[in-house]
Amino acid sequence: MSVDEAVAAVEALLAQERLNDLQESIVRQAWEQRSYPEMAAQLGYAPSYVKYVAFQLWRQLSEALGERVTKSNFQAALRRWQARSGQTAWGRRDRAQWAAADVPAFYGRETELAALDRWILTERCRAVALLGLGGTGKTALAAKWLETASAAFDRVAWRSLAGQPSVEMLLADLCAQLGDRRRLPSEGAQQLARLLALLQQQRCLLVLDGAEAILAARSAAAPGCPAGHYASGCERYADLLQQLAESSHQSCLLLASREKPKEIAALEGEALPVRSLLLGGLAPTPAQAVVQDKGRLRGTQTEWTTLVQRCGGNPLALKLAATTVRDVFEGDLSAFLAEGTLIFGDIKALLDQHFERLSRLEQELAYWLAINRAPVALTELQGEILSNLRFARLLEGMESLERRCWIRHVAAEAAPTGEPGCLTLQPLLRDYVTDRLIEQAVHEIACGEAALLHRYALIVPDAPAAIRQQQLNALLAPVSEQLLQALGTPLNVKSQLERVLGQLDARSPLGVGYAAENALNVLHQLNFDLSVREVCELAPPQVCPT
Known part of the structure; x- marks a missing residue:
């Protein structure tokens, strides 16, 4: 076998x-x-x-x-x-059977389906990337669109990249699906030329699913790897994608990925034959239909809206949440929402592997975007970060987060400050990063460490009053409550914060950090009446703000 x-x-x-x-x-x-x-x-x-x-x-x-x-x-x-x-040997599956990506129930996405029709069938684009976080339904959208669009093509080839097949294996597979089962030439350029010839001779659609598998993730060897670059052994995919997007042919590549390859980013444009379609969350009505497929759940319209918003309209997150509501809360949506958290179990595992692909710079920016709670301008964000981050590096990090589908742009009229170019995290990711920051901050303080406490503000000092109140509710209050649970009494929390502040190094590269102000805010939250001066007396000279 x-x-x-x-x-x-x-x-x-x-x-x-x-x-x-x-x-x-x-x-x-x-x-x-x-x-x-x-x-x-x-x-x-x-x-x-x-x-x-x-x-x-x-x-x-x-x-x-x-x-x-x-x-x-x-x-x-x-x-x-x-x-x-008594089964005989199984023959190799014919991956041209694109209907194998079964879509038993499909809701919404009318705008996205119309965009695929326009770009691929009418404007005859050579490459279209379907982008989105895990669980947004990229594979389902491609399969649903093909139910009606397949008749426009002479051949359809569908291939998953999840196992990181070599380019040579992929080309052999695609050529076979397109009708040419001859042995591939040994030379790489000739292998690609054979595929391009098939795409010129007939109208074909190539669907490459799960393309994030061939892209590099952060590792100990490459902690700063930005989005869109290739994993070790997959570098030849860069030439393949570029040739498919740039060469003259009558066919189309439909690429589904959690991250945008750099070749797509370089070649795409509204008037160009390469496009990208970012899948956001489902609208409320189809999102509610996805949840109800799991069984009848009870809730008011406000509670349904809250569930959809907290899941960011992500179909997978909605299904996982619905399973918990059905199995643990007996279908009572109100009881589930009263627990106050959505990031657990399968949802947390999915988002963990998203976060662990980020570079260190991207992780730092993600934390600050979560802390700000609302869309923020890049210049404002740069002023909050302690590591003297150059603006060019800030732009690089944000561009990489955007290629990973982590952030969204907000129009000036919708931004709290009214500035253009404001950015924020996707809703589900903001809640996940917030929970992660709280968990790590509590763990560090309980262990006598101060890295996060020093580097990140639980409440941004110069933020508008409304944002400061959100930061208190979402960050400061949970950190304070969990420290109290971990250490037992308010006096124990105060003593631990004193030890943490006493260990800070005034010569830290971060210089004047947020540790003293964070400690003061936690102690105020626990009803200690201390001044900034009293808290600063616990820390080495030069660590407290003046």
Whole structure:
């Protein structure tokens, strides 16, 4: 049994026409005896998330096969099943069957479907990138659009990039799906020339799904890797995408990705044959329909609106939240929302692996965007950051976050300051980054450390009163409450803050930081009546603001 046959067997056993990208990658890499950390490093996911998805897959296979299946024995389990059932070797799946990306229920996205019609069918663009966070429905949108648009093409080739196939393997697969099954030439340029010839001879659509898998994630070796650059071993994809976007042909590439490759960013434009379509959240009505598919939930219209807003309209986040409401809160939406948190379980695991792909600069900017609570101008943001960040570096970081679909632009009239060019995080990501900042700040203080306390403001000193109130509710109050829970009494919190401030180094590269002011705000929140001078006496000279 080959690995392709194993993937097909798993799909048959689970009664799925197609595994999702990550499931397929896990099957393929487990077949090659790779460990979960090795899978995570190659795929750009958090190890805990890969292990969780794999556990769910082995559990389903265990139920289907009637025996316990794990990563270490699933090859043997599939072979036993094949012998028992009398199955012959599975032929390689025909990936041209794009309908394998089954869409049993699809709601909304009329504007996006119309844009694909206009760009690909009417204006005949050569490349279109479908971009969005995980769970926004990029694959589903592509499959839904093809239900009606496929008749406009002579051939359709659909390929997942989740397993990081080599460009040579991909080209062989695409050529075969487009009708040319001859052996590829050995030279790379000739391999690509064969595909381009097929795209010139007939009207084809190439769908490359899960393209973020071939893009580099942050690692110990590359902590500053910006978005859009390629993972080790995938560098040839840069030439492939550029040739598909620039060469003259009558076909189209439809690329679905969580991040925008730099070739797409360089070549796209409103009047150019390369476009990008960013998928945001669903509108309230289709979002509510997605949730109701999980079962009838009870709530007022205001509560439904709150759920959709807190999930950012993300279909996957809505489905996961709906499952919790149904199974844990017996369908009571009000009780679920009263808990005050959405970032847990599967949603947190998904967002963890998004965050861990960010460079250190991107993570710092994400924290500051979450702290500001509202859209903020770049010049204002630069003034808040302590690391003397040059404006060019700030722009670079924001451009990278934008390519990863983390931020959105806000018109001047909608910004609190009325300035043009204001930016903010996507709603679901803002809540996630806020929770992460609170958790890490509490952990550091409890352990006697002060990195986050010194580097980030829980309440920005010069922020408007309305923003300061939001920061108090979203950041200062939760940090204070959790410190009280962790340390037991307000006096214990005060003593720990004294120890933390006493350890600060006045010669820190950050210079005058936010630690003393953060400590003062926490102590005020816990009803200690202290002045800035009294708090500063606990810290070394030069650390407190003057």
